[in-house]
Amino acid sequence: MAKEKLYGGIEAGGTKFVCSVASGPGQVVEEIRFPTTTPEETLRKTIQFFQSYVDSGQVRTIGAGCFGPLDIDPNSATYGFITATPKPHWSNTNVRGMLQDVLRVDIAIDTDVNAAAIGEAMWGASRGIDPSLYVTIGTGIGGGYLVNGRPLFGLQNLEMGHLRIPHSRELDPFEGCCPFHGDCFEGLAAGPAIEKRLGTKGATVPESDPFWDIEAEYIASALMNYILTLSPRKIILGGGVMQREFLFPKVRNRVRKLLNGYVSSSAILQDIGDYIVPPGLGNQSGSLGAIAMAMQLEESNNDPRL
Amino acid sequence: MAKEKLYGGIEAGGTKFVCSVASGPGQVVEEIRFPTTTPEETLRKTIQFFQSYVDSGQVRTIGAGCFGPLDIDPNSATYGFITATPKPHWSNTNVRGMLQDVLRVDIAIDTDVNAAAIGEAMWGASRGIDPSLYVTIGTGIGGGYLVNGRPLFGLQNLEMGHLRIPHSRELDPFEGCCPFHGDCFEGLAAGPAIEKRLGTKGATVPESDPFWDIEAEYIASALMNYILTLSPRKIILGGGVMQREFLFPKVRNRVRKLLNGYVSSSAILQDIGDYIVPPGLGNQSGSLGAIAMAMQLEESNNDPRL
Numbered sequence: 001m002a003k004e005k006l007y008g009g010i011e012a013g014g015t016k017f018v019c020s021v022a023s024g025p026g027q028v029v030e031e032i033r034f035p036t037t038t039p040e041e042t043l044r045k046t047i048q049f050f051q052s053y054v055d056s057g058q059v060r061t062i063g064a065g066c067f068g069p070l071d072i073d074p075n076s077a078t079y080g081f082i083t084a085t086p087k088p089h090w091s092n093t094n095v096r097g098m099l100q101d102v103l104r105v106d107i108a109i110d111t112d113v114n115a116a117a118i119g120e121a122m123w124g125a126s127r128g129i130d131p132s133l134y135v136t137i138g139t140g141i142g143g144g145y146l147v148n149g150r151p152l153f154g155l156q157n158l159e160m161g162h163l164r165i166p167h168s169r170e171l172d173p174f175e176g177c178c179p180f181h182g183d184c185f186e187g188l189a190a191g192p193a194i195e196k197r198l199g200t201k202g203a204t205v206p207e208s209d210p211f212w213d214i215e216a217e218y219i220a221s222a223l224m225n226y227i228l229t230l231s232p233r234k235i236i237l238g239g240g241v242m243q244r245e246f247l248f249p250k251v252r253n254r255v256r257k258l259l260n261g262y263v264s265s266s267a268i269l270q271d272i273g274d275y276i277v278p279p280g281l282g283n284q285s286g287s288l289g290a291i292a293m294a295m296q297l298e299e300s301n302n303d304p305r306l
Numbered sequence: 307m308a309k310e311k312l313y314g315g316i317e318a319g320g321t322k323f324v325c326s327v328a329s330g331p332g333q334v335v336e337e338i339r340f341p342t343t344t345p346e347e348t349l350r351k352t353i354q355f356f357q358s359y360v361d362s363g364q365v366r367t368i369g370a371g372c373f374g375p376l377d378i379d380p381n382s383a384t385y386g387f388i389t390a391t392p393k394p395h396w397s398n399t400n401v402r403g404m405l406q407d408v409l410r411v412d413i414a415i416d417t418d419v420n421a422a423a424i425g426e427a428m429w430g431a432s433r434g435i436d437p438s439l440y441v442t443i444g445t446g447i448g449g450g451y452l453v454n455g456r457p458l459f460g461l462q463n464l465e466m467g468h469l470r471i472p473h474s475r476e477l478d479p480f481e482g483c484c485p486f487h488g489d490c491f492e493g494l495a496a497g498p499a500i501e502k503r504l505g506t507k508g509a510t511v512p513e514s515d516p517f518w519d520i521e522a523e524y525i526a527s528a529l530m531n532y533i534l535t536l537s538p539r540k541i542i543l544g545g546g547v548m549q550r551e552f553l554f555p556k557v558r559n560r561v562r563k564l565l566n567g568y569v570s571s572s573a574i575l576q577d578i579g580d581y582i583v584p585p586g587l588g589n590q591s592g593s594l595g596a597i598a599m600a601m602q603l604e605e606s607n608n609d610p611r612l
Contacts, residue, residue: 154537
């Protein structure tokens, strides 16, 4: 019997790597998780995991959704590199090149949020919907935006976690903790900002705490700005902070109040519960998104028109 | 001698209409300007202007950049309509249909800012640059964003003038004058906000007035958000407020300070004077953009692949 065709996926996070071999959701053949240490050790483990699948010819393409700052400009000399980062050992690491040189398969690489957006568009909450936006609110805040099926890329990749939004110091005297911008969206609303402000992790703050209204206000301000500039047909909110499900109705209500009828789409006026949603793939948007990227790469390799 | 091939353009503003027949910049054969009154009268004048060019076969396509709210969803039953507007007589006006029914030519219609963005991309400051952003700061604030050569369109057209941005009531006690959002970007920084705050039109406020630093801060906050979400390769700032040229260096400096090195592109770190620029077509971005839209429409009509 011919061996099933499989794809490799790498969810390359700053804390841990998740490597998998699969043909789709619910069809994960093997998966491994290990902490992110030095580039040499981490990428050696990654290569070891995939080696037999590559040798047997079952895996010919691997997708990687990678923590950043990542150079994803195909025309750049450092395409596929992690560039200047405060994370020890990882500055100027050629992630794509190191994997490709040893495994000798085609590697599709993109940011972690773009990979998650691709996964959701292939199998999750934004299937068949374009343009779509995936935003993660966790240790950091970032977004991946797909238009015409592809991640938007311009001067560089998007950095929408660092938006400037209103911050009332009367309601919330916390000065923000983004090392670059102080009280930008990430500096006010990401996990570390919650912990620094309240002295405890967001996961342990009770639902009744009035802080959550402030958090919802920041998220809603940013979503309003995304809606006005990117006009997505669906917004998916993932990441650790959004595991607190009671935030969804709070955020939806605030978005509608802030827009105040200005965007007259029924998606917002009537069906906002179906417009701002949790990931359809749960916490697997990133790892399955990496598999989806590998599938797309193989498809474009096989398309004679491309 | 065969007659030269010409294109029709309509800059359909809320205050005045500019209709022209041209084959490109510097090649405007005839132009007419008249005030925007009722739809019947205004569109009758528009039709009269074009009639002979259409009858002679010289003009076969007309582009229209139109004030809004405008329905530009080709799949909508009200495509090409001005929808609900406080402007007397214009609510639910089928601009595209009325022109097409009488003139019997193909009409390309889009928002005024998208038309200006298209004009600048064809002949102006963003020629050959993609993605690009055109922002007008005048009576209102709006933006047109082109990606892969086309205006971004999602749930609806973009409304990026209404961004939520930081507003320090200590520095600027003015509460904002947007009827929908109070102190959104437009409510704080458009022409009427300046006039209401200072009791005089922006055009007469001296360059030395400290207010201009506040104005530049609002514009820079919005541009920072556009850069982080849309990553344009060029930003063009038009409209009446930006006629005050001294605002450009102020805005550029603030954008660079606010980003604080986070976007490491040389376009911002070194060449920001070439990144945030006035329109290459002066005050003709909109009217020439409408001509460009007509040319693009004829090209796609003639393309057997489309």
